[in-house]
């Protein structure tokens with residue numbers, strides 16, 4: 364319907380123009396061709412001059428009207444340490460080009476007005492003027508030199524890479540793809556592991572991390588970018604398919620993401636998301652509801668988030684590459700870090716792709732030790748006779764009482780803790796599932812409990828404090844009809860028998 368109305372309006376407009384020109388033609392025949400020609404010229408020249416004045420005023424007024432929603436002005440001052448230097452570069456450039464813009468627009472329209480064709484008008488021949496040549500060569504040369512030199516100075520302060528031995532920065536990686544970003548953090552070791560494009564597998568290893576490099580094991584890939592305020596960040600930027608562009612508008616960070624050619628950008632966020640919102644709240648433009656349809660929605664200031672956008676038209680899903688960036692205080696950042704799980708531990712550990720399958724990793728041993736230390740401290744301080752400590756990581760070869768190699772890490776630590784808390788006397792209990800004859804299971808559980816006891820006494824735990832007991836399948840904790848339950852039932856426990 365709307366389209367039809369617009370079409371009708373256009374046809375009508377066309378008819379009107381044809382009719383008006385016919386009327387003009389008729390009237391000029393009545394008045395005489397020449398006079399009407401000059402009249403038309405005067406009119407056009409005057410209207411062009413008026414257009415120029417309205418146009419220049421509109422330029423200035425609209426810039427003023429939108430001053431609070433343009434990057435670099437109002438509350439949208441740069442949120443990074445280097446941002447102001449780039450903004451001032453833009454302002455200086457705008458100052459000079461603004462002057463040139465106003466002068467050239469003014470002259471353009473003034474000349475069309477002044478030199479319009481008039482009755483008895485004569486052409487003015489103006490072949491050469493050395494002074495003018497000098498003025499419009501020297502002034503632009505000086506201004507251009509100033510702009511280029513200032514630009515180079517800013518570039519050299521914003522873009523240098525970190526020196527090889529620097530340790531005052533953190534590094535994250537951003538990999539653009541159609542259509543999204545894989546963000547990688549270095550994990551506890553502070554170092555990103557190596558990647559190899561040959562190892563890329565979209566389902567199980569999207570970044571091509573090389574799992575034999577232990578620096579990769581704690582790297583994690585969060586869904587949002589969270590950074591601590593005041594921390595210098597180096598972003599390693601790359602792309603997996605086509606050109607993308609890593610653009611953080613509020614931080615004045617913008618760099619191409621190019622397949623096969625790593626680029627980088629270094630910046631230091633200086634305002635937390637909350638501080639930025641605080642500034643926005645002072646401006647009426649940002650007190651409006653974020654959703655214009657819903658007056659009850661959060662204000663634009665409260666709904667504000669820093670964002671990562673792709674600034675390269677990389678395909679039809681380009682718009683969906685937006686990612687939220689949160690800048691937080693250091694302690695909030697550390698809280699967030701503890702909630703992140705490494706990609707390796709979540710997706711690769713003990714799968715066929717894991718080169719460390721079946722081996723204990725250093726940090727796993729460390730984690731288990733921490734857990735044992737607190738369990739034993741708790742048992743010593745508050746434990747009662749009859750309390751049970753389940754040994755989660757003590758295992759035997761199938762059908763035998765031989766401890767697996769990994770179990771020794773756990774038992775060595777337990778021996779150390781039993782020697783530390785020397786008032787506790789302990790029963791080592793062996794348990795099996797109900798598969799096979801009860802008698803065999805009983806014998807096996809006894810042999811296993813004894814094996815653990817022997818290991819502990821071998822580590823200087825006083826044998827008088829320990830007893831071994833085989834329970835066989837008699838004390839199940841899980842359902843023996845399921846594999847999961849049977850696994851829970853095959854276990855070794857320590858019971859406090861006196862304190």
Ligand SMILES: [Cu+2]
Nearest residue numbers: 607608673677
């Ligand atoms: Cu893109």
